[in-house]
Structure formats: structure tokens, C-alpha cells
Amino acid sequence: MDPASSPHHVVVVGAGFGGLEATRNLTGAPVRITIIDRRNHHLFQPLLYQVATTSLATSEIAWPIRQLLRNREDVTTLLGTVTGVDPAGKRVLMEDGEAIPYDTLVLATGARHAYFGHDEWEPYAPGLKTLEDATTIRRRILMAFEKAERETDPERRRARLTFVIIGGGPTGVELAGTIAELAHDTLPREFRNIDTREARVVLIEAGERVLSAFVPAQSAYAKSALEKLGVEVELGRAVSECNAQGVVYGGQHLPAKTIIWAAGVAASPAAEWLGASADRAGRVMVEPDLTVAGHPEIFVIGDTAHVTTPEGKPVPGVAPAAKQQGWHIAATIKARLKGGSSVRPFRYKNDGNLATIGKRAAVIDFGWIKLNGRIAWWLWGLAHIYFLIGLRNRLSVALSWLWIYTTGQRSARLITQGSAQTPAKPK
Amino acid sequence: MDPASSPHHVVVVGAGFGGLEATRNLTGAPVRITIIDRRNHHLFQPLLYQVATTSLATSEIAWPIRQLLRNREDVTTLLGTVTGVDPAGKRVLMEDGEAIPYDTLVLATGARHAYFGHDEWEPYAPGLKTLEDATTIRRRILMAFEKAERETDPERRRARLTFVIIGGGPTGVELAGTIAELAHDTLPREFRNIDTREARVVLIEAGERVLSAFVPAQSAYAKSALEKLGVEVELGRAVSECNAQGVVYGGQHLPAKTIIWAAGVAASPAAEWLGASADRAGRVMVEPDLTVAGHPEIFVIGDTAHVTTPEGKPVPGVAPAAKQQGWHIAATIKARLKGGSSVRPFRYKNDGNLATIGKRAAVIDFGWIKLNGRIAWWLWGLAHIYFLIGLRNRLSVALSWLWIYTTGQRSARLITQGSAQTPAKPK
Numbered sequence: 001m002d003p004a005s006s007p008h009h010v011v012v013v014g015a016g017f018g019g020l021e022a023t024r025n026l027t028g029a030p031v032r033i034t035i036i037d038r039r040n041h042h043l044f045q046p047l048l049y050q051v052a053t054t055s056l057a058t059s060e061i062a063w064p065i066r067q068l069l070r071n072r073e074d075v076t077t078l079l080g081t082v083t084g085v086d087p088a089g090k091r092v093l094m095e096d097g098e099a100i101p102y103d104t105l106v107l108a109t110g111a112r113h114a115y116f117g118h119d120e121w122e123p124y125a126p127g128l129k130t131l132e133d134a135t136t137i138r139r140r141i142l143m144a145f146e147k148a149e150r151e152t153d154p155e156r157r158r159a160r161l162t163f164v165i166i167g168g169g170p171t172g173v174e175l176a177g178t179i180a181e182l183a184h185d186t187l188p189r190e191f192r193n194i195d196t197r198e199a200r201v202v203l204i205e206a207g208e209r210v211l212s213a214f215v216p217a218q219s220a221y222a223k224s225a226l227e228k229l230g231v232e233v234e235l236g237r238a239v240s241e242c243n244a245q246g247v248v249y250g251g252q253h254l255p256a257k258t259i260i261w262a263a264g265v266a267a268s269p270a271a272e273w274l275g276a277s278a279d280r281a282g283r284v285m286v287e288p289d290l291t292v293a294g295h296p297e298i299f300v301i302g303d304t305a306h307v308t309t310p311e312g313k314p315v316p317g318v319a320p321a322a323k324q325q326g327w328h329i330a331a332t333i334k335a336r337l338k339g340g341s342s343v344r345p346f347r348y349k350n351d352g353n354l355a356t357i358g359k360r361a362a363v364i365d366f367g368w369i370k371l372n373g374r375i376a377w378w379l380w381g382l383a384h385i386y387f388l389i390g391l392r393n394r395l396s397v398a399l400s401w402l403w404i405y406t407t408g409q410r411s412a413r414l415i416t417q418g419s420a421q422t423p424a425k426p427k
Numbered sequence: 428m429d430p431a432s433s434p435h436h437v438v439v440v441g442a443g444f445g446g447l448e449a450t451r452n453l454t455g456a457p458v459r460i461t462i463i464d465r466r467n468h469h470l471f472q473p474l475l476y477q478v479a480t481t482s483l484a485t486s487e488i489a490w491p492i493r494q495l496l497r498n499r500e501d502v503t504t505l506l507g508t509v510t511g512v513d514p515a516g517k518r519v520l521m522e523d524g525e526a527i528p529y530d531t532l533v534l535a536t537g538a539r540h541a542y543f544g545h546d547e548w549e550p551y552a553p554g555l556k557t558l559e560d561a562t563t564i565r566r567r568i569l570m571a572f573e574k575a576e577r578e579t580d581p582e583r584r585r586a587r588l589t590f591v592i593i594g595g596g597p598t599g600v601e602l603a604g605t606i607a608e609l610a611h612d613t614l615p616r617e618f619r620n621i622d623t624r625e626a627r628v629v630l631i632e633a634g635e636r637v638l639s640a641f642v643p644a645q646s647a648y649a650k651s652a653l654e655k656l657g658v659e660v661e662l663g664r665a666v667s668e669c670n671a672q673g674v675v676y677g678g679q680h681l682p683a684k685t686i687i688w689a690a691g692v693a694a695s696p697a698a699e700w701l702g703a704s705a706d707r708a709g710r711v712m713v714e715p716d717l718t719v720a721g722h723p724e725i726f727v728i729g730d731t732a733h734v735t736t737p738e739g740k741p742v743p744g745v746a747p748a749a750k751q752q753g754w755h756i757a758a759t760i761k762a763r764l765k766g767g768s769s770v771r772p773f774r775y776k777n778d779g780n781l782a783t784i785g786k787r788a789a790v791i792d793f794g795w796i797k798l799n800g801r802i803a804w805w806l807w808g809l810a811h812i813y814f815l816i817g818l819r820n821r822l823s824v825a826l827s828w829l830w831i832y833t834t835g836q837r838s839a840r841l842i843t844q845g846s847a848q849t850p851a852k853p854k
Contacts, residue, residue: 040841060484096577131843146467150505150523190497415468415506
């Protein structure tokens with residue numbers, strides 16, 4: 001912590017996949033690092049939908065950032081909210097008024113779901129980016145069945161048992177498949193007035209196919225796997241309205257009390273902080289070495305950066321891309337500190353695409369091989385357990401999945417509220 | 428569900444230990460049962476303090492009530508809030524206006540923490556009865572260390588690192604011991620500006636000893652075990668004030684930003700619903716067979732009933748007592764339906780008292796044998812794993828404890844809020 005002994009101060013904002021990987025790969029470099037996040041935990045977002053659908057507990061996919069970095073004496077972890085950057089003064093501005101000076105700045109602040117000019121839809125169609133989002137969606141899904149059980153009007157009961165997922169990317173597909181399994185495998189026999197198997201799960205995608213990052217044949221496979229689970233897949237229809245009664249899509253009104261938004265994300269306000277040029281989703285247009293034009297000391301990575309492949313295609317907003325970028329800029333920082341000045345452009349290596357549909361099917365595209373079905377599902381599961389951090393969570397998630405796979409029972413079916421109740425009044 | 432085929436309708440309010448045990452022991456009886464709870468889950472309260480202190484995840488100690496009873500076709504589970512009872516009309520009144528008729532009523536509605544005329548203390552000294560309470564306390568404990576890390580004023584930092592637990596019963600002792608371990612075993616090396624081992628954990632008890640349900644020698648052992656963990660035990664001093672600055676006890680002010688209330692409970696308003704006589708804590712004064720005077724068809728059990736042993740001592744508000752009462756009234760109901768009319772008085776069988784102090788020590792009093800120390804701790808752990816429901820949660824809790832025991836790391840160190848965040852605004 002003595003500034004004289006390690007003068008170069010790297011500030012990393014955001015402890016997601018990108019920020020954490022950058023920090024890790026600066027191990028041994030002659031720097032001191034401050035990593036700032038407004039959450040105390042790193043979140044394994046690829047499995048967040050499993051918390052929302054009662055398969056996993058919150059603590060199985062989240063780790064305290066301090067704990068992950070506790071052996072790194074060169075790293076200080078700060079829980080706090082960044083509200084801006086002063087590029088001229090080289091300072092990060094915090095909500096509480098503090099200003100943290102940096103020599104090198106890494107902005108890895110991620111993205112939030114976005115409603116493309118329809119923020120008024122949010123109360124009716126929550127999105128899925130944080131643990132709180134996941135427990136909110138979990139509560140809504142479970143409460144829908146509870147309310148349907150006590151509803152006597154058949155039409156209103158039908159609306160309670162209709163689940164709409166907007167967006168046919170991996171998150172939308174995974175949510176739709178798991179909600180269908182919840183209704184068909186987990187919940188039947190528990191209710192006395194409703195048959196949960198009558199629940200409708202409707203996946204609405206504005207484009208012509210689901211999982212558009214995959215080849216058309218795999219999209220078609222995913223669609224048919226969803227339909228086998230009982231999901232209704234509606235393609236080529238955009239949603240024009242979400243409200244308390246349901247959704248309007250393709251001009252048609254569907255009464256539905258539970259709507260989940262998996263359609264769009266917008267970058268964090270990093271571009272605004274920097275006054276940098278951004279794409280339509282708010283992502284910073286970075287240089288080939290992931291720095292900001294005119295500021296070689298500022299890197300932007302992950303979901304908040306707009307990066308293109310040498311072929312001109314956008315690098316997808318997925319965990320492996322963020323990690324590769326974190327690794328890349330750590331190497332750049334280390335090379336610079338050794339006196340190097342060459343600008344190495346970032347090159348995205350597509351290690352493959354994976355998406356799962358329920359507990360039996362998945363699609364995998366490794367480029368050289370494409371797999372659909374049960375073997376793909378097992379590979380998907382092994383890959384995700386491998387990418388979890390630490391033996392503890394690997395064992396725990398493996399146990400949870402084994403249980404669901406063999407019994408159909410999900411362990412995290414809790415309806416919890418945010419605030420504590422008022423105490424009882426003693427006499 | 429056909430009233431003609433099973434005319435006798437038992438309504439059980441509350442799916443805690445008592446209500447669930449009554450329902451289970453009515454298996455095969457010629458009744459139909461409706462079990463009502465305002466939560467969707469049965470909670471294993473003896474381990475709730477472990478959620479509050481980051482050792483266990485919420486889903487490890489809670490089970491969906493519907494799932495527990497899914498094979499019981501005679502049981503209907505209702506998620507809803509009871510607001511009253513109409514004993515003359517034999518109906519349970521629900522918040523939503525519904526009235527549910529019963530032939531036999533079982534009130535097993537439990538207790539809440541109570542501040543004995545000082546409800547204004549609650550915002551500063553939350554109590555521990557629900558999962559939401561536990562995640563609130565967990566957030567406060569973790570945030571105290573986070574805020575201390577960023578506090579530059581030594582006095583204010585000291586207040587941030589002072590944890591006060593009010594009440595020296597099992598919950599208070601367990602909380603104090605675990606918070607001390609968190610500060611001494613789990614968190615050191617993770618902070619850069621504070622030494623978490625300097626945290627003060629103060630346990631305040633108005634009586635002359637902790638764990639007053641045990642013999643004095645075991646109370647003394649528990650006190651010394653707590654002190655070995657670094658807990659300051661303050662006996663014979665009542666708290667006269669809780670506020671944002673700290674507590675006043677024995678006339679002395681202690682600056683503390685984290686206060687937890689483990690001192691008192693009050694029964695649910697069952698006595699008010701019935702217009703029945705109650706003790707000072709609001710518990711219904713029941714007849715020897717656990718019915719309400721003048722209403723042989725209404726049973727009150729568990730923490731909301733005032734029951735005495737034949738020696739005139741009050742039956743303690745613990746899980747085994749509630750379960751025994753649930754078992755007893757199920758037997759009474761079955762005997763009545765067979766035409767019996769004899770009133771069997773309930774007799775409490777004390778199977779023993781257990782309390783744990785951190786991860787190495789416990790006290791056990793089985794009557795015929797009393798144990799302190801490490802062997803007691805292992806017995807405590809095995810007993811609690813045994814009493815958990817289902818293999819899934821037994822494996823999961825065993826894994827969590829094994830991990831804490833061997834590594835000192837706790838897996839549920841998450842700071843989460845109640846509500847979801849607002850979405851990002853796309854450009």
C-alpha cells in the first residue's frame with residue numbers, strides 16, 4: 001500500500017468476468033490495484049436464470065469479491081458506487097464524494113436490461129441481471145401458481161397460469177424451458193384446485209428464429225426441443241405493449257400475469273462518464289487495443305465496450321469475451337510497465353456457443369463440431385461446473401443438479417420479500 | 428375433497444413444527460385438512476441464526492409446504508394470511524375476505540420478537556424470526572465491516588466494528604459466537620484498512636447467566652467458551668435504550684452501529700382472535716388437553732400456547748415441544764373421531780437441551796447426562812442434520828458445515844437488497 005514502493009495504481013471498476021480476469025492477470029505486476037464494485041459479490045450470470053427458476057440458491061452462483069482476492073495483498077477491494085470519471089484529473093468519482101486517483105483505469109461495468117424507450121414496461125416485465133432480479137422473478141413465478149390456486153374465475157386463472165418470456169436469446173430460451181419443466185415436472189400433485197400442467201409458457205421473439213447466434217439448424221432444434229417441453233414459440237412478432245393485463249404482440253393481446261424481459265440490454269453509463277462515442281446500446285467504441293480514443297490509460301472491456309472482430313462482426317456480450325479482454329489488457333498493462341509501447345490489438349477467439357433447453361437438451365457450437373441433444377446437455381453442465389469458482393460451489397451446484405435430474409425437485413422454491421416484517425406487540 | 432366422503436374438516440393455521448406435526452399425524456384419519464400459512468415455506472428456525480451469520484443459504488433451512496405435503500391428497504395447502512377466527516360460526520377469517528369453515532381448528536401460529544413496550548427500538552435492533560429477518564441481519568453485519576473499511580474517523584470506525592447482541596438465550600449465544608468467528612476466522616486478510624479481529628462482540632443479558640435453561644455450571648461453561656472466542660459477556664444489566672448511535676445498558680452508553688435483538692418474543696394474536704385469556708407474552712392459556720376453554724374443537728399449540736408441566740413449570744418455546752403437542756392433538760382428534768371422549772392431558776417430555784457456541788463448543792443437557800465442549804458440538808451438529816427434512820438438505824448442510832469447519836470460509840456472504848434496481852436507459 002506504500003505508493004512509493006509500487007507507484008502505478010490500477011483502478012478496476014466492476015468485478016464481473018472482465019474486471020476480475022484483468023485483476024487476476026496482473027498478479028506479480030509492479031502495480032497496486034483497487035477494484036470497485038457496488039455489489040459485494042461476483043456473480044456467475046450464465047446461471048442466474050437457474051436462481052430465477054428455483055433450481056439454484058443465490059449463494060451457489062455468487063462469491064464475495066474480497067474473498068476471491070484475499071490472498072492478493074496488492075489488491076484493495078472497495079464496495080461503493082462510481083458516478084463518474086474525471087479523465088483530465090485521472091480520478092474516479094464516487095457517490096459518497098470521494099475521488100480515487102488512478103494511473104490506469106479499467107472500466108468493466110457491464111450492462112443492464114433495457115426496454116428500448118419503454119421503461120414503463122419494467123414493473124410488468126422485470127429483467128434478469130442481478131440476484132435481486134432473480135429472487136423477484138422467482139417470487140413472481142411461484143406466486144402466479146399460488147394465486148391461480150385460489151382464483152375461481154376461469155379466465156383470470158388462465159391469465160395467472162400464462163407465462164410470457166420476451167426475447168429468444170439464450171436467457172429467454174433457458175427461462176422458458178425451465179418454467180415449463182417447473183410446471184410439468186416439479187409442481188404437479190402439489191395443488192388441489194389447478195393442474196399446473198395446464199400452464200402456458202409463451203416465448204416471443206421478434207426475429208425469425210431463437211438462438212440467432214447459432215446456425216439455423218440448431219435454432220430449429222432448440223425450437224422443437226422447447227415445443228416438446230410444452231413451450232409455445234412465437235417468432236417474427238414484436239411486442240408492442242406490456243401492462244398489468246398482459247402483452248400485445250403482432251397486434252394480438254395475450255392475457256398474462258407473469259412477463260419476463262429477456263430481450264435487450266444497454267451498457268452501463270461508462271460512455272457518458274468519459275464523453276466517449278458509443279453505439280446505440282450505449283457501449284463505448286474502443287480502439288483495437290480496448291483503450292478509449294485519446295486516453296491510452298483508460299481501458300473499457302466486457303459488455304460495456306463495443307468491440308469488433310477483424311472480420312467486422314461485433315464481439316458478443318458473453319463471459320468468455322469479457323474474460324479474454326480482461327486477460328488481454330492485463331498483458332498490455334504489464335508490457336507497458338516493462339517499457340514496451342507496441343499496441344497489440346485484441347482478437348476475439350470464439351471458443352464456442354452453448355445454450356440449454358430444460359434438463360435434457362442443449363445446443364453446442366464449437367465451430368469444428370456442432371452438437372444437439374442429451375450429450376450436448378451433459379457437456380453444457382460439465383462446462384458450467386468447471387467455470388464455477390472453487391470446489392465448494394462446484395460440489396454444491398453438482399448436488400443441486402443431480403437432485404433435479406433424478407427427482408425433478410428443485411430446492412430453492414422460496415417466496416421471500418425484501419423487507420422484514422413488523423414485530424408483534426406484546427400485551 | 429368431496430365433503431360427503433370425508434365430512435370432518437380440520438383447519439391448521441401455521442406450518443411450523445407444531446402445525447406440520449399435527450398434519451402428519453393425521454395421516455389416514457377420516458378427515459380432510461386445510462393447512463394455511465402466510466409463507467410458502469416451513470422454516471427450520473433453530474438454524475436461522477446461521478443464515479444471519481452467512482453460514483447457510485436460505486434454501487438450506489426452508490422447504491415449500493406444498494412439497495412436504497404433496498403426497499397427502501387429503502391435505503390442501505393455502506398460502507394466505509389469517510386475520511381472525513369466528514368461533515361461534517366455526518370459521519377462519521382470511522385477509523382477502525374469504526371465510527374458511529372448520530370442524531376442528533388448530534392454531535399453531537408461533538411468535539414474533541417483541542420489544543416489551545419499546546417497538547421504536549426495532550429499526551436499530553432487528554430480531555430474528557423469518558428468512559427476511561436473517562438476510563436483513565446478514566446485510567447489516569457485512570455492511571458494518573464494509574463501512575468500517577472506508578471510515579477514516581477512529582471513533583466512528585470503532586462504532587462500526589462493535590456488534591451488540593441483546594439476550595443471552597440460545598439464539599443470542601449462537602449469534603454472538605458466530606459473529607466473533609466471522610470477525611476472527613473468516614474475514615481477516617480480506618480488508619486492507621481495518622483488522623477485523625479488532626471487532627467487539629458484546630452479548631448483553633439482563634439475567635445473571637446466559638442459557639438460563641441449562642444448569643449454572645453449563646451457563647458458566649458457555650460464558651467462558653464465548654469469552655475464548657472474544658465475545659464480551661455482560662450479565663445482570665438491562666438495556667434501557669437502543670438508537671442509531673448504540674445502546675445504553677446498566678446506565679452506560681456503548682456506541683455500536685449493529686445491534687441484534689434476541690431478548691424477547693410475543694405470541695401471535697391467536698388469543699385476540701379467540702377472545703381467550705392469555706399470559707403476559709400473549710400466549711393462550713390452554714386446557715390440559717391443549718384446547719381452549721369452552722371450545723373443545725379449538726386447539727392451540729406451540730409458541731402461541733401457554734402450557735405447563737405437571738410440576739407447574741412452563742413448557743419451553745422450542746421445536747420439540749411444538750412437535751410433541753402437534754402429535755398429541757392429532758392423537759386426540761383421531762380418538763374423538765373413533766367416538767372416544769376421554770380427555771388425555773398433554774405431558775411434555777424434555778428430550779434435552781442443546782446450544783452451540785461457535786464451531787468448536789456446545790452444551791447439551793439430556794437430563795441423565797450433561798456434556799460440554801467438542802463432543803457436545805458434534806452431537807449438536809448430528810442432531811440438527813438429523814432433524815432437517817430430506818436427504819437433499821442434509822447433504823447440503825453437511826457440506827456447508829464441513830467446509831466452514833475445515834476452511835473457515837462461509838459460503839453465503841451476500842449483501843442483497845429487497846428490491847430490484849431500475850433498468851438502464853438506452854440511448
